[in-house]
Amino acid sequence: MPFLEVAREGKNSFWHYALSLPFILGAWVFLGSGIAAIFLFLEWSLHPAAPATLDDSTPLVFSGFMLSFLPWLLATMLAVRIIHQRPIRTLITAFERPRLGRIAQGFGYWLLLIALVSLLEAWLYPGRYRFSFPPEWWRYLFPALILIPIQTSTEEIFFRGYLLQALGLKIRNLPLLILLSALFFALPHLSNPEVSQNFWLVMSSYFLTGLVASWITLRDHGLELALGMHAANNLFSLVANYPNSAINIPAIFAIRELDPVYGLVAQIFASLLFLWLAFRGKNNQNESV
Numbered sequence: 001m002p003f004l005e006v007a008r009e010g011k012n013s014f015w016h017y018a019l020s021l022p023f024i025l026g027a028w029v030f031l032g033s034g035i036a037a038i039f040l041f042l043e044w045s046l047h048p049a050a051p052a053t054l055d056d057s058t059p060l061v062f063s064g065f066m067l068s069f070l071p072w073l074l075a076t077m078l079a080v081r082i083i084h085q086r087p088i089r090t091l092i093t094a095f096e097r098p099r100l101g102r103i104a105q106g107f108g109y110w111l112l113l114i115a116l117v118s119l120l121e122a123w124l125y126p127g128r129y130r131f132s133f134p135p136e137w138w139r140y141l142f143p144a145l146i147l148i149p150i151q152t153s154t155e156e157i158f159f160r161g162y163l164l165q166a167l168g169l170k171i172r173n174l175p176l177l178i179l180l181s182a183l184f185f186a187l188p189h190l191s192n193p194e195v196s197q198n199f200w201l202v203m204s205s206y207f208l209t210g211l212v213a214s215w216i217t218l219r220d221h222g223l224e225l226a227l228g229m230h231a232a233n234n235l236f237s238l239v240a241n242y243p244n245s246a247i248n249i250p251a252i253f254a255i256r257e258l259d260p261v262y263g264l265v266a267q268i269f270a271s272l273l274f275l276w277l278a279f280r281g282k283n284n285q286n287e288s289v
Helices: 002-009 014-046 059-067 070-083 100-124 137-168 174-191 199-219 224-238 260-279
Strands: 129-131 253-255
Touching: 002 137, 002 199, 014 059, 014 070, 014 137, 059 137, 070 137, 100 129, 100 224, 100 260, 137 174, 137 199, 137 224, 174 199, 199 224, 199 260
Parallel strands: none
Antiparallel strands: 129 253
16 A cells, blocks of 8 residues: 555654654644634634633634644644654655645535435425525635635544554554544544434444545545545535534525434445545556555
């Protein structure tokens, strides 16, 4: 697997990971929380009569939550460059440079598929989707378009880049490697509000996302497809969203309820179609990396 082998370019002893992991996780927890708290304080300063919480949906609070991922992203890149002493590019691709076309393909294919499964859900369950388009939607548009890709790229670069490559240095069994990567991706989502709807089905959905993203990363020798897929998935919250979503922003269509059964079944079929679209007629094993 070329994407796993590029990790061997740097320094990968136990002590290098003993230094880098606390640095990365500390930046995520402490600096990220600090940024979210600063933006929450700014919101309180602007609207002292109606104090907000991190669960409230205001453009400022939302922006702070999304920007809280930035220290995590920067710390991962710095750890790879300074502690592991290998190019940051190797976190993203085994090729000479990231393939922007594959990012666009991943984004476009997944956006099309989730739009189709949403249309199917609206047809099967009349009344579940309600045209909303609240005036405040415009206030979220620019922050969402800029900041959601930062959030999704952070998760992909850490879980499917740094962590998957780190595990791959020791684990040569690819199915086990993909399963562990998916598990590590799913665990931080335990605190997401959607989990309260149905623990097993919603967590299975996160686990499936990790499985698919890890598989396509290894199959395609890079994160590009997963980067596009993840960004499209979360940005679709601007089009259709439901109450208590982890990405708490207004959408053009309000979904009255989260249906974990439909969501998981639709995700399985959409994932299979995505794999077919992304790899039809393509033999990546013969590509030069």
